[in-house]
Amino acid sequence: MTTVGQIIGGEYGEIYIRQKAGKTIEIGELLSVGGDVILQVHDLGYRSLMEDDDLARISGMQLEGYDDTSLMEEEIRNYINAKAKLLVHIKNGVPKIPKKLPVFFHEIKRVKEENFEFMDEPENGLYLGKMRSGSRVLDVPVYIDGKKALSHHILIPATTGRGKSNLVKVMLWNLIPKDYCGMLIIDPHDEYYGRNEIGAKDHPDAEGLVEYYSPNPPKGGYSLKLNINLLRPWDLSGIIDLTSAQTDAMYVYYEEYENEWLTYLFLSSEEEAKEHGIQETTLDVLRRKLSLAIDIHRDRGRVYCKSTIFTTQGNENMLNNIVDSIERSKKIILDTSSMPQDKELLIAGMITNRIFNRYKRYKEKGELENKPTVSVVIEEAPRVLGERAGRNVFHTIAREGRKFRVGLIAITQLSSMIPRELLANMNTKIILGNEMRSEREAIIGSVAQDLSKDSKNIASLDKGEAIVSSIFTKFAVPIKIDLFDDIAQPKKSKNLKFF
Ligand SMILES: Nc1ncnc2c1ncn2[C@@H]1O[C@H](COP(=O)(O)OP(=O)(O)OP(=O)(O)O)[C@@H](O)[C@H]1O
Numbered sequence: 001m002t003t004v005g006q007i008i009g010g011e012y013g014e015i016y017i018r019q020k021a022g023k024t025i026e027i028g029e030l031l032s033v034g035g036d037v038i039l040q041v042h043d044l045g046y047r048s049l050m051e052d053d054d055l056a057r058i059s060g061m062q063l064e065g066y067d068d069t070s071l072m073e074e075e076i077r078n079y080i081n082a083k084a085k086l087l088v089h090i091k092n093g094v095p096k097i098p099k100k101l102p103v104f105f106h107e108i109k110r111v112k113e114e115n116f117e118f119m120d121e122p123e124n125g126l127y128l129g130k131m132r133s134g135s136r137v138l139d140v141p142v143y144i145d146g147k148k149a150l151s152h153h154i155l156i157p158a159t160t161g162r163g164k165s166n167l168v169k170v171m172l173w174n175l176i177p178k179d180y181c182g183m184l185i186i187d188p189h190d191e192y193y194g195r196n197e198i199g200a201k202d203h204p205d206a207e208g209l210v211e212y213y214s215p216n217p218p219k220g221g222y223s224l225k226l227n228i229n230l231l232r233p234w235d236l237s238g239i240i241d242l243t244s245a246q247t248d249a250m251y252v253y254y255e256e257y258e259n260e261w262l263t264y265l266f267l268s269s270e271e272e273a274k275e276h277g278i279q280e281t282t283l284d285v286l287r288r289k290l291s292l293a294i295d296i297h298r299d300r301g302r303v304y305c306k307s308t309i310f311t312t313q314g315n316e317n318m319l320n321n322i323v324d325s326i327e328r329s330k331k332i333i334l335d336t337s338s339m340p341q342d343k344e345l346l347i348a349g350m351i352t353n354r355i356f357n358r359y360k361r362y363k364e365k366g367e368l369e370n371k372p373t374v375s376v377v378i379e380e381a382p383r384v385l386g387e388r389a390g391r392n393v394f395h396t397i398a399r400e401g402r403k404f405r406v407g408l409i410a411i412t413q414l415s416s417m418i419p420r421e422l423l424a425n426m427n428t429k430i431i432l433g434n435e436m437r438s439e440r441e442a443i444i445g446s447v448a449q450d451l452s453k454d455s456k457n458i459a460s461l462d463k464g465e466a467i468v469s470s471i472f473t474k475f476a477v478p479i480k481i482d483l484f485d486d487i488a489q490p491k492k493s494k495n496l497k498f499f
């Protein structure tokens with residue numbers, strides 16, 4: 001590769017490179033210094049050896065049509081200055097954090113595939129995309145240790161339309177045949193299964209490994225219906241807004257009636273409630289809130305459900321079945337597109353709670369090692385992780401899930417709404433484009449590598465371009481994510497006839 005520039009100054013973290021005339025250096029581009037050091041450009045600017053007044057005068061003459069204003073040695077006097085940071089130092093084929101500056105005046109070349117021979121596929125590799133230098137895509141696949149990264153949470157932050165869902169589709173597709181991980185994908189846009197287009201259902205191994213639950217499932221899917229006896233008081237905390245008196249009232253009924261606590265809570269008389277120390281108004285308001293959340297009603301001494309999702313009849317094994325499947329490394333997609341938000345989060349929380357409790361038990365019994373990692377995908381994560389969300393199971397998982405090998409894939413447009421402590425706990429961040437400065441700052445303030453100079457770089461990311469910052473990568477890796485439609489090869493139809 002030809003020389004594109006030369007080091008002319010700067011300091012650690014901000015090296016100045018003079019761009020060679022006729023060459024272009026892009027923001028985000030990776031540059032090689034002698035083959036063993038890689039720099040990344042984070043800013044570009046004009047520089048001139050002439051005074052500002054002289055430049056203005058020359059421009060004035062050119063614009064106003066004066067003759068012969070061409071400049072002697074223009075390409076020597078004026079140039080583009082690229083600011084770059086040291087990204088990685090490769091020593092004996094092993095990537096290291098750079099600790100020294102390259103030689104002054106060292107020439108700079110564009111990176112090539114050969115510069116990344118050290119990037120190998122880890123055990124349980126999860127493919128994320130191809131190495132990217134600015135907008136140039138290199139034929140170098142980028143993997144992360146999926147088992148570790150998934151249990152330590154992954155954050156996918158970006159503004160709308162930058163490719164968050166596409167990334168999850170690609171990750172899911174690659175994870176379907178992998179038995180090191182089970183997944184629960186809460187899908188409020190019904191976009192992952194591929195009901196009407198190509199999706200997870202079309203994976204050659206989908207049969208038996210992908211399960212789809214929906215209130216109105218197509219052929220091959222399961223009907224999502226839960227018996228109200230499966231609900232527990234703790235499923236509701238942090239999901240619907242309850243006072244402590246209302247919460248206490250739920251627990252009183254649960255202690256007494258166990259599975260049937262909800263039914264009795266709705267059927268019991270005011271006198272009975274009073275005997276339990278529950279005020280009439282508390283019970284009234286609690287019933288109203290539960291009616292709204294679960295569509296549960298009382299009529300002529302009976303309790304019934306109007307909803308399409310909750311029922312008082314049958315369907316008592318559904319939660320267990322889902323959790324069993326996840327534990328067998330299956331990928332469960334939950335179509336919540338037709339549900340109001342509180343129901344979506346309630347059901348997602350019910351399943352997640354069961355998984356988490358089961359994995360906690362495995363840990364106590366010393367059986368966790370043999371179990372697959374569990375990953376729960378949640379869109380618009382601030383709904384459950386934000387400052388204003390109550391204490392719920394997603395919150396608990398974000399804080400301590402990794403000890404039990406249960407992790408989140410949290411998708412968000414608004415990282416700044418997630419408390420810093422939780423953001424810092426998400427040990428892998430796949431950062432896509434974001435034009436909001438405050439959002440970029442929230443992300444940059446909580447990443448595994450120093451991205452303090454990368455704000456412009458993140459702002460300039462195009463669709464599908466990302467930076468992976470993780471405690472499981474030696475440096476923040478720029479990638480281009482594949483377009484899902486390009487990689488997803490549908491399974492061959494069994495009815496295909498050959499003539
Ligand atoms: N890796 C990619 N390569 C090329 N184009 C992409 C890539 N990812 C996404 N796109 C394009 O961008 C569009 C939007 O992507 P996607 O739906 O994944 O964005 P999103 O971040 O999930 O948006 P929203 O916030 O609306 O959910 C896609 O329809 C596709 O055309």
Ligand SMILES: [Mg+2]
Nearest residue numbers: 161164165166
């Ligand atoms: Mg999306």
